[in-house]
Amino acid sequence: MKDTFSGLHPIVNFTYFTAVILFSMFFMHPVFLGFSLVSALIYSIYLNGIKAAKFNFLYMLPLLLLVALINPLFNHEGVTILLFINDNPITYESIIYGIASATMFISVIIWFSCYNSVVTSDKFIYLFGKIIPSLSLILSMTLRFVPKFKAQIKVISNAQKCIGRDVSNGNVLQRARNGIKIISILITWALENSIETADSMKCRGYGLKGRTSFSNYRFDKRDKSVLGTICGLILLMIFGMVLGENTIDYFPSIIFKEITIISAIVYIGYAALLLIPVALNIMEDIKWYHLKSKI
């Protein structure tokens, strides 16, 4: 399925994920944790389909239980003691905190899996190319070299096979030695090749003033409105943070603010922020459905 949010400007994508991942790490209030986990699940399944659902249930659910169990065993704070194991108190607060921190941990991991499929490396390099030009050049060249090396190692190993010196020839020791030989050939080739590339870059004026770089991203009206919404909601969250709507004390006993109209607004704002990509996708689907039915 095509993701509408991925089609937006990289700045919008990056701002969204930075905010969402930081907030997910930050807000330990159960309502916020629940929203974050549910939205992360929805978006990851929307992005990656059955594969994401499988991953979430096969790996994330056991991890959640494990993290939730570990905490009460080491954390003996809290006033409500439920039972003693080897003279160590197991408290109600630490169990609840264990579940909360496990939820936080899992939702951050799932958000990262969404980040990986939306903010691709070309978007990252586009964003940071201006601020850290040399490093992002290294980054993009490294990304290019990895598949190139994989192809070249096949070429080298075929050539070595012709003279009976491939990893499939000889006894174990011989094979290992041939393998190392192939790797050193690859490294030599890569370095010699890179010097040639560097010289040709220099000839074409790399690093001179006034050079521009190509990109096919355009910041249009749609990006402006989505970025505006994201920034507005981030401000609302910071406002809520100042008021203490999303903080919670787990120790010594669980204390959080009563739910009022203001806190309800902050909750809704958080849900809206998290669900922006899903909402965009649904809007796009509806639009597409109507366009299709007209024809």
Add this chain to the structure above:
Amino acid sequence: MQSELNESNRISKRLVLTAAIILIAVPLTIAFGIFFLDDKKYYIISLLIIIYTMIPFFISFEKRRPQARELLVIAILCAITVAGRAAFVMLPQVKPVAAIVIISGVCFGPTSGFLVGAVSAFVSNIFFGQGPSTPWQMFCFGLIGFLAGILFRKGIIQKSRFSLCIFGGISVIVIYGGIINLSALLMFSAKFSWKALMTIYAAGIPFDLVHAASTMFFLVVLSNPMIVILDRIKKKYGLIET
């Protein structure tokens, strides 16, 4: 002579920047954590500090406008590291990353060692998925490469299998294991306690040992051929150490 002068000038500039960050930004962040976040968000504060410590390296690298050749060599070393990690991805903790980073640090100096470590950790996570531990891995591998470069320059480690292996084993257990286990604890634990730290270190020992043993194995196998190739390239094209 000229390059030596530049070198010392650059290092002192980086020192000033590092000192500024460590003396001003880190205490401010810790104070923010204690007073505004009630001393409860260890993970975010420690993450910020880890990122701060990497900034001076990146800024000083950008500031001196590196030559294309230098960039290419670093990119090649990173790509070899990433490809190496991809080749052994089926075996948990068997990673040639630290070995190649150490060799790069020894051959091309501390700054290159740091960059190869940090960039290859970042790029390999682009292939295998970014996660909350990416900055920590960048920092650990970067630090291993940086230390390898510094210690080689001071003459404490040599370009011999034996001395590189010892450095590799110790650095992986102490630096990588020490820092990554700590970050795992900070990620999902409420209160920092020595008991929990000891437990997580104890639980991490098998993984760290496998990682250290694999690093030493890769150093035994790769160090001699790679050092010969890198030194030859350096001599042939007159690349300077950084």
